[in-house]
Amino acid sequence: MFMKQDGKFTRRNVNMNEGESICVVVILGPIPAVSAIKPLIHYGPSDSIIMTAKSSDSDIHLSIILQEHHQYSNMYYASVKFVYHGIYSLETSTEYRSYFWEHPIFHAYRPNRYTSYNTAIVHKVSKVIIETEEPSTDDNTVTFVPDGFCDIKPLNEKECLGSKNIHVWGDESVSRNIKCLDKEQGDCADTLTKSSLLHKSYMLEGYNSTVYYRPIDSSIVNEDTLTTFGRHIQQVTMKLPLADMVILSVGNIDLCSSRQSPNEFAESFYLLLEYLVNEVYQDQPIIVKSTQYISGRLLDNITCNYGRSLAYNNIVKAVVSSIASERVKLWDVHQLGLYGHNDPDSMYSPPELIKVENALLCNIMCSA
DSSP states (O other), X not given: OBOOTTSOOOSSOEEEETTOEEEEEEEOXXXXXXXXXXSOOOSSOSSEEEEEEEESSSSEEEEEOOEEOSSOTTEEEEEEEOOSOEEXXXXXXXXXXXXXGGSGGGSOOOOEEEEOSSOEEEEOOSSOSSOOOOOOOOTTOOEEEOSSOOOOOOOOHHHHHOSOEXXXXXXXXXXXXXXXXXXXXXXXXXXXXXXXXXXSXXXXXXXXXXXXXXXXXXXXXXXXXXXXXXXXXXXXXXXXXXXXXXEEEOSHHHHTOTTOOHHHHHHHHHHHHHHIIIIIOSSSOEEEEOOOOOOSEETTEEEEEHHHHHHHHHHHHHHHHHHOOTTEEEEOOGGGOSTTOOOTTOOSOOHHHHHHHHHHHHHHHHHO
């Protein structure tokens, strides 16, 4: 439910202005199966909770990442900033309790869905607080409101990219990004319909840059991650033109691996990224793409759920931070949230969302 702006509890609707923040709270029932919780490192909260603030006036969906209370493990909260006016309700789904999201193949998927008792009435203000366009009422237009604050600045990508050799290592999600990097939205959709895979070398139309894409189409967790991936990448790199920039995207296949724990991925991903930074690409900027946002559970893979997608994203962010290198940049597509990632048959972004992801990428590439 929505709290008052002073943090006090209320069952009544809450009034606020555009640009203001408010606290939302979820209190769950008693925790089941406490004895099953092992003293391990966890990269997500004990309960997997999907929350979205939905406007009744427009097609705005604001994904909210809840924080677990440090003392009361069944209480979750978040501070939410509303930049558009409207009447908002909270649509929430509790996927799993007690870290069951970590190994969902052993537990039935019975999400508990519910709506907030009260609403937040966000009033329009005459003075523009945040420079942004009004959400369109066109039925074909989607307004993306990210979880965090996306600093997307207008820039001339062609000028800042110049002539570069870009090495890209990753799964199909990043290949889709690269194929659409130099396309308009309509052309992007047409390109993805024809083929979602890149050739091994790809000249960006309108740019002087060339992408050298090599797929990582399997889990990076095995008995010898460095030999299978790190040293293999090093050997392949020696045969390619020297890279000016590197993009790495792994984790999506791993989070959908039924027998893999987040801890196993964390260890392997740290080994891989540290090796690439210190042994393979010692001078080049490395852009690391986060894992995809998954809303609910994919129909064809019960392991792909929201809780694991959040945990694996937390791992990617934690490892990038722990490497402590100014050359390593995080490309956080997970922050774009729920809307656009709600296809039960696919974890990959649709064309309209890819353009937003690529806007984030270009900002990082031009500042690297």
